[in-house]
Amino acid sequence: MMLPSLGPHAGFILAAYAVFLVAVIGVVVWIVLDGRQLSRQLAELEARGIRRRGSDKKPDAVP
């Protein structure tokens, strides 16, 4: 199983995959951090005893 020789333009190929990788990791990190921050703020508010109307019992549409 020969290692693929990427030829003279190897740099461009690796650069292309690097761009893809950086972009995907960037989006994943952004989503995870955003989600974590939102959960923290939600927990803070709910800790102060603020509940959505009947948030547990009946299913409500998107508030």
Add this chain to the structure above:
Amino acid sequence: MKPLAALFLREWRLSTRVGGGALMGALFFLIVVTVIPFGVGPDLKLLARIGPAILWIGALLATLLSLDRLFQADRDDGALDLLMMGETPLELVVVVKCLAHWAATGLPLVIAAPFLAVFMNLDPPAIGATVATLLVGTPALTFLGAIGAALTVSLRRGGLLSAILILPLTTPVLIFGVSATTAAVTEPTPFLAPFLILVALVLFSLVVGAIAAAQALRLSAN
């Protein structure tokens, strides 16, 4: 925190938060530069020749058109009256607001310029020169644009009118900005001469802009 620092932080927060419109200028800049080849045609040599001019005109329009909210927002909710009653002179308030607007709108233009220069098929020295002149020149556009924004603050739809009023005033900045860029590319002509004149224009427009805009705001209070 000192008054002017607090004002800068406030303006920065307002423009970078949701609904602030910080990147609107850069987006408009991207669209204007992208549309040109559709009209002119994808001939790379032609685009390379007119590239710096297109980038400069795009930055000029993007700055002027994003300036109408500079004073209008504060006037609509009464903050402008309170700013005028502060012990800080109104001229300095105008300068700080312009710097904050430039940081939020002007700087993204300069950052976007190299990418758009690729669309214009500019080679590295031309890209470097364009970015340098834009970095130095765009504050002048903001200071001059502030005069238009102050003059039309009491009008309902003053945005376009302020651009029309101020466009003639910005022609020197445009001329020296583009000529400095082309000078950097063509060997014989010196780059420094038009560049330094551009810097002088920026300082001049800072002073004139601050005083004229502050006076316009005082006159428009009712």
Add this chain to the structure above:
Amino acid sequence: MPLIDLANPTRFLGFVGRLVPWLTAVTIVLFAVGLYGAFFLAPDDYQQGATVKIMFIHVPCAWLSMFVYATMAASSLGTLVWRHPLADVSMKAAAPIGAVFTFVCLATGSLWGKPMWGTWWVWDARLTSVLVLFIMYLGLIALWQTIEDPIRGAKAVAVLTLVGAINLPIIKFSVDWWNTLHQPAAVFRLGGPTIDISMLWPLLVTALAATCLFVTLQLLAMKNEIKRRRLRTLRLIEASRPHAVAGTPVVGAAS
């Protein structure tokens, strides 16, 4: 599970929570298989040599940039026509992801173009229409930024998305026409119709992998958007909650 059943955000959050780990695993496996096929099994192109490997990322991203816009158009129909409560959540979540994939498509296209055409950017018909699509994505994100109330704002964005979707084929056609008008004929045709089977299956696998990746990111982004709306509701409730006994004024308020 009927689609309408997912309308309930709480149940949707649960559904996403269970599905995402599996989807991530599938995505990783598909990428591994696809890229293995691309790098080790597929032969180099007789003209371009190894640079054709970029195709295995560039083409899936190009496909995704259109697929994401299609899902946004479908979601905008969901908002305007069927009033599905999660439709505008998915629309708002998809815009940034679509923009990122379109940008990657442009970047990889430019990186692919440099060794072959000698310049970073060529006003090739396909790249140009993807560029216009990229600007449309940024426009949608900008419109979302200016909206205070997500429920009311969603209608406006839905209309713009639909108008965009209708115009896409027209843009594609006019850019092609504009391109042939100016462009000298000898543009290397990328990936001609008859693509060798040994290069085709890795391409399909990476495309599928990219689609799974998008679905995973989309579900997570929708989860965030639902949390953002709940946060907004809780804040509204907190503001309207009657405050306890107002504090007595502090003497010497302004001396």
Add this chain to the structure above:
Amino acid sequence: MRLAIESLSVERGGRLVIAGLTVAAKAGTALVVTGPNGAGKSTLIRTIAGLLPLAAGSIRLEGGDPELTVAEQCHYFGHQDGLKTALTVKENLAFWRDFYGRPALSVIEALEVVGLEHLSELPAAYLSAGQRRRLSFARLLISHRPIWLLDEPTSALDAGSEVRLIDCVNDHLVSGGLVIAATHAPLTFRARESLALGHVVAEASP
């Protein structure tokens, strides 16, 4: 400290809204300006606040800080609240405290006085009209300015907030401050003089 207004005339929209007004407001008493709509109540207040040019006459603050103009020694509490919806309650107030300088109450203390301290981290967009008015009023408490210019101060305020506002104003008067309030509501300030505008020649009635 005494605010002396001598033969003041102010033009607004081409009309001489105030003509030859002479009145004085002494420290410790509230000058309550009444009169029908369009009589020039708001115009008088905005003129003192330096927001409108004087057609004739003069406004002087005797006993005030000589280096500052009259406007720089006034707090203006008008119809508009000057709040930014994108900023949180605390950020709005902290900005004005830094911008005006001469700090008095801290941001949290001022919020407690107006009963908004539990919303300090909330963006101002979520506030109701009454809450926005109370937050705007808190601006008067966070920096020292001797003159308070109040234009319809109790509009959009509930009874509890109104009582709180009057208490603050009385505290300001006790500490030697000066208040000029344009209002229709009968406000029970501890010491007040009234000025009825809308007559041809307005004179201060004790």
